[in-house]
Amino acid sequence: MQSTINYEEVLNALKLLKQDNQLFEIRIINGKWNASGYFTSPEVAVQELKRIRIKDNTNIYFCLNFINDACYSRKQRNKIIENAENTTKDNDIIGYQWLMIDIDPKRPTGTSSSNEQLELAKQKAKKIYAFMKKQSWYDPIIAMSGNGYHLLYNVALKNNKENIEMVKKCLNTLAIIFNDQNSDIDCATYNPARICKLYGTVAQKGLSTPERPHRLSKILYIPNEIQTNDIQVIKRFSEMFSQKEEKKNLNYISEKFNIEDFINKHNINVCDIVENGGVKKYLLSECLFDASHKAPDSAIFELPNGAIAYKCFHNSCSDKTWKDVRLMFEPDAYNKKYIESKTEANYKKEDYKIEQLENDEPIFKTSQMIRSEKQVEAEYIKTGIKQLDKKLRGLKKGFVTCLSGLRACGKSSIISQFTVEAVNQGYKVAMFSGELTNMNTLNWLVLQSAGRDNVLETQYQGFYQTKSEAQERIDKWLDEKVYIYNNNYGNKFEWILEQLKKVVEEKKVDLVILDNLMALNINSLDRDKFIQQSLFVEQLETFAKQSNIHILFVAHPRKSTSFLRLDDVSGSNDIVNRVDNALILHRVNNDFKRLAKEMFKNDLDETIYSCDNVIEICKDRDSGNQDVFIPLYFDKTCKRLCNYRGENKYYKWEETK
Template sequence: MAIGHKLFEPDEIRKTINVIKPEGELFEVRCLEANGKKVYSGYFKSPESLIDQLCRLNSTDSNIYITLGKVKEDCYSREQREKFVMNAKNTTNDNDIVGYKWLFIDVDPQRPAGVSSSDEQLHKAKERGNQIYVFMKNLGFNDPVTALSGNGIHLLYRIQIANNEDNKKLVKGCLAALDMFFSDDELKIDTTNFNPSRICKLYGTMARKGSNTEQNPHRLSHLLSEGSREPTDRIYLEKLVSLIPEKQEKPQKYNNYNPKEFDLEDWLQRFYIRYRKSSYSDGIKFILEECPFDSNHKGKDACIFQTRSGAIGFHCFHNSCSDKTWQDVRKLFEPDAYEKRQQEYERKIYSRQPVIQRPIQSIVPVQGNPVFFTARNILDLQVPEERFVKSGIADIDKKLRGLKKGYVTIMSGLRASGKSSVISEMTLDAVESGNNVGIFSGELAPKNFMRWMDLQAAGRGYTEPTQFEGYYNVTRKYKEQIAEWLGQHFFLYNNDYGNDYRAVAEQFEKAIVEKKLDLLILDNLMAFNILCLSDNKFEAQTAFILDMQRIAKKHNVHVLFVAHPRKAMGFLRLDDISGTADLGNAVDNALIVHRVNNDFKRLGKQMFGWNDNNPLFESTNVIEIAKDRDGGTMDYFVPLYYETETKRLKNSPAENKIYGWNKSDDGFYNVEQGEIPF
């Protein structure tokens, strides 16, 4: 009995051959009967010859496949040349393939063997195929040929690599990586499709598994898209394979971290990280409720993987987090995870050195200055004059009376929370109130730092839009006036002279004396090389903060420095600031800058019981007074309002500061007739 058109569609087969085997390329087609007793094989070079032979084939329930690799021309001389031969002695094997032409990705619903997929399962396979397409596109792969296999989704990426063991291992690794990312209990990436002579569904033929029922119907396979004609370069296959975690995790030389001894699931539960557990061919994956680095990345966006060998990996499918690794995740919750063993090792090494006996320090009383004060002594003590540098942020100047000279303030905040805007605006307001400011900006070049400050100093009436959306500029005329006004009141450290803390601190101490600085801003702690203070990071940070206190008190200057938070989970608190606890304990004031986004609102409601009508939610940024040594203020939130044109964080939406460089402005915007500023 001839197969006839009930089992294939000639036009669909023509389309498939023209895309997958164009220009007379040799290919083998195999027809596998359901009972497995008969296999028909034929070698062809044209779709017409193939269709003619399919019509002649005496079979009723075959599933029909085609070779994907480039077949050696010698195979065309086998007995099944331009015809089908039942149970032919020789069919295409790996040695008959010149090279790989396709990376073959089969997204197959998980179901009992010998059963066609349901419509719901096929719909889920399409969704997963779309996710894979986006993922591969972001990695750099060219567009694939896509097809409905009848039971699942196929993505065929055009490649051009030789048939050898290295490339076989490479293709196998690609499928293993995709299996790790995209397989779960519902859908599976077939990891067996790596051998060079792999056969694939011949699109345009019926997929016949089990009985043809309404719930699990037989379907015609067909192409969905023809993809790019350009092969994807080998480097992108290597890039994909590189995403698989290494067999042995070695975050540091001496920490002796053994992933086999690490209970990943217990760790996730200990830090209240919500997840859904699933499996894949080589291990277990924990699909996170939300990405640790950005809570907007939800669903199946972020996963932690653990292979059978114990290696652990992390991946978020969003570009902004794509560079994050498992080590980054762990350090987010355990900043010292990869340092404790290192320190233990060092202590063992150093403990072998002879103990140096330090001389006992004796206190020598000075006449008129008692070792212990009585209440009367304290009453008669002279109170030093207090001086403050105005920050320009109304509520901070009200609550803290400004930035007190002789004190140290730490400022922290998540990325893009507005710290840089606050710093440069504080500088302008300090100069406006007659103070001199010195700044270390370890991460910004002078031009970039000044561009931001020029916008803030100019004000909205003196900025102009550029060809780039959201990007504004100040004309040179106004920049010159601003520079003249800042004059000898503003001093920015030249980063060309390095970031060694001792050397930089020495220069700033000279500047404090010579230039009579009132405010010293250091942005940020991480930009300094503080190992000159101690080989141990935490001891170095302690020495840093003690030196800040010394400089502030000795020279009666206010020191404000920035330190990044060490983790980004939950509502950012003082304890989350990076480094030793001395940072939070030793400073006089602590400010935390928050960006008012969905996380801020959600976590604020959880922690402080705020409701949806909280006025803070109407602002764009918030500065929290987290510590105030003098007044005891804490958990006090100051709303600010960001202005795109000027980069200013304003005390109110209507505020329009006029700085001293501007001698003529009356506070109103200059606008063309008929235009209204918003």
């Protein structure tokens, strides 16, 4: 029936979703009657649809995912036959092509959506789109199904038990967050052989009435580039509310614990309670970490398994979990010997000043003297590299770190990134760069702060620049937080050290970065080169402890034909002996792969060889970590070294939008 199908819309949809002669099935369903056809050509499929007489209250679908080519030999090859014996089943699917988020308005069975319900579903689709983007998912294809909305995310997952469970968890995660009294996320769409409305056909549920009309399904939005989402992004998303995460760092489970008692005890302002699918959602009047984030942007969730979770949809609070909430109100809740305190930037301390050694300090101390002293809580500036922060806890204030690596390994990228991460946590940074101009240093910081959503590709291949409107906001965000040394004053270390001490005390700086040792003139420290370097580190150590800051300096390695090790750093072993932490950044190229396999045989995780860069912990004074290799992934658009491919972190400057 001509009014049931817009053949041009159907053809365009199939060409978009099923490219390169990919096998697909069209399914026609009306009660107990069905018809099916297998095709590799969208044009042939459309011609067959024109031939078929479509009955009333009939809906037309297509199979979303990759079908085993053997199914093309079934009876319905290149034609649609009624009451087909065999249609696509889960074991006929070789892999997922699309993860479909189906926003389905709640209504009586056998009826279409009202216009009001459809509009509410549209608004929810917008929220989910924004939420997924913050979780580093690439843009989806967006479609109106006739009664609701679809977000189709391109994936490439094998059809196996692990991936089926992962897709199921992704949909359940969205349901936990977004299900309400108006519409649900259809969690049943996780199965591999899932069929989806064929866009360009009319959705027919019940009678078509002015209040609840039948509507033509259609694709509304196609991204400029359809990018396949990385499995690490999907896996991380699927585990947002998983049992594993609950035990580690997201949720808290206890038979004795009662969330309502906790809320009442601590006067947490709940504006609404929504129960759906066994999940109880306590919508908060305002975010517990930023009062400017008003309802309905934050909530506490109680899951059917007893787990509890917290979520705020704003960028600046995206990392906050239930554990953070619990410790905010009950610091000893988890009964750990070590509870990491909330770090505090120097500029927030009214009595901050650089400490000087008292003259009456005893030369030797007894155990009782040491025990009676007021212990200063250790503070850590997070690097943003999750595994590095997990091992080191971050850059400890009062410590000195040496960073080394071969040329073009990404050292400038990572120290710039550490700077942006520190600013994002509320710290201030002073930088010396002997190799980059002040403007180049600033542009690098701005580009990394911008992220891939706020950059433009230039006429030069692989070169990107920050959008002007974003640059203006980032400049204001970085102002009075990052202090870049003016190289016109020269590179004499003793003079620079005096200026650093002044800026640390006057501006209350927390992190000092020196790039690099070779660019500093340290000749005045001693006539011997090796003693010069030893005295250089000694002065940095004293400075770091007295001013309660972290100092990171870059030291180039000597030329080496073997795998780069700590002994290759600069001219003197005393450098790496004296520092608190030592890191080496490697670029994963053919030389790295060859030399690493020669050095470590098969002891290294294969992931190391498939990433772009590796940061190695060679020395960790606190915990004794060494030979720890952490994979990183380079985003060329914004020069970030990411925790996983596709990571797209947002910084607090975007809150000014």
